[in-house]
Amino acid sequence: MTSNELLVSTVVNAWKLVVSRIDQAVASCGDSDFQREVAPGKNRIFYLLGHLTAVHDRLFPLLRVGARLHPDFDEIFLANPDRTSPDTVSPADLKKAWSEVNGKLTAAFENLRPEEWLERHNDVSPEDFAKEPLRNRLAVLLSRTSHASFHGGQLALVKK
Amino acid sequence: MTSNELLVSTVVNAWKLVVSRIDQAVASCGDSDFQREVAPGKNRIFYLLGHLTAVHDRLFPLLRVGARLHPDFDEIFLANPDRTSPDTVSPADLKKAWSEVNGKLTAAFENLRPEEWLERHNDVSPEDFAKEPLRNRLAVLLSRTSHASFHGGQLALVKK
Numbered sequence: 001m002t003s004n005e006l007l008v009s010t011v012v013n014a015w016k017l018v019v020s021r022i023d024q025a026v027a028s029c030g031d032s033d034f035q036r037e038v039a040p041g042k043n044r045i046f047y048l049l050g051h052l053t054a055v056h057d058r059l060f061p062l063l064r065v066g067a068r069l070h071p072d073f074d075e076i077f078l079a080n081p082d083r084t085s086p087d088t089v090s091p092a093d094l095k096k097a098w099s100e101v102n103g104k105l106t107a108a109f110e111n112l113r114p115e116e117w118l119e120r121h122n123d124v125s126p127e128d129f130a131k132e133p134l135r136n137r138l139a140v141l142l143s144r145t146s147h148a149s150f151h152g153g154q155l156a157l158v159k160k
Numbered sequence: 161m162t163s164n165e166l167l168v169s170t171v172v173n174a175w176k177l178v179v180s181r182i183d184q185a186v187a188s189c190g191d192s193d194f195q196r197e198v199a200p201g202k203n204r205i206f207y208l209l210g211h212l213t214a215v216h217d218r219l220f221p222l223l224r225v226g227a228r229l230h231p232d233f234d235e236i237f238l239a240n241p242d243r244t245s246p247d248t249v250s251p252a253d254l255k256k257a258w259s260e261v262n263g264k265l266t267a268a269f270e271n272l273r274p275e276e277w278l279e280r281h282n283d284v285s286p287e288d289f290a291k292e293p294l295r296n297r298l299a300v301l302l303s304r305t306s307h308a309s310f311h312g313g314q315l316a317l318v319k320k
Contacts, residue, residue, distance in 0.1 A: 014302035150313035
């Protein structure tokens with residue numbers, strides 16, 4: 001591997017590790033656990049997992065690595081707070097969506113070359129990117145890794 | 161900047177962003193807030209900030225970027241759980257320690273060259289590192305960034 005490739009692999013590995021820890025937390029949840037709140041009055045596990053799935057699903061267009069799998073999740077898990085609408089997704093379907101989104105994303109990440117990671121992400125214009133080259137795909141991956149870990153810390157509070 | 165340098169700067173930026181968010185959460189805490197738990201029966205803000213400071217302080221030897229500032233924190237914030245000993249550090253001193261440790265670390269991080277980030281960290285032997293080149297300094301930085309974000313998510317639950 002070139003040093004560029006080593007640097008990128010190290011970052012992709014960090015993403016995989018954070019996702020795998022949430023996988024483990026989710027795997028230990030039965031359907032009724034999904035109704036538990038991470039702290040009194042805060043989000044339920046159900047909502048947090050949907051929120052993470054929606055945020056990760058949005059990476060497909062943002063990083064130009066494919067089409068979204070669950071655009072319908074935005075309304076439930078991003079536009080609206082927890083408990084403002086009935087749960088229209090079952091825990092089993094939510095687990096499956098989480099797993100499929102990350103599986104497909106991770107496969108795409110492992111195929112991106114270092115120079116592609118340094119290209120702009122889709123929310124920054126070519127003009128702005130010329131001035132701010134750190135607004136690249138890799139920055140988005142790092143941001144979402146931190147975001148997943150942020151909510152992973154909350155999920156850990158209800159660990160059984 | 162070379163592409164190697166851009167990759168590394170993007171990662172160091174992600175670290176700085178996560179630390180700055182915890183800085184903001186901590187800045188909004190008065191002394192009495194430090195006694196609040198992130199969830200019933202869970203760690204107090206005081207303990208979490210000490211824990212994060214100790215973990216970051218250990219990065220100096222682990223990444224070979226300097227001497228530790230607060231080795232005394234290990235006993236209080238790593239070896240023992242919260243509320244098992246009296247608080248011997250004041251909130252003001254804890255805030256100062258957190259800030260100093262991260263300031264000195266970040267300055268050191270900004271001076272490391274990409275090839276230095278790809279060198280082994282101090283907890284892996286040269287023999288093992290030859291077989292597993294992803295156990296490098298950058299992997300540690302990413303791990304600690306995720307760790308800080310993990311606890312940042314818990315601190316956010318008690319945001320005022």
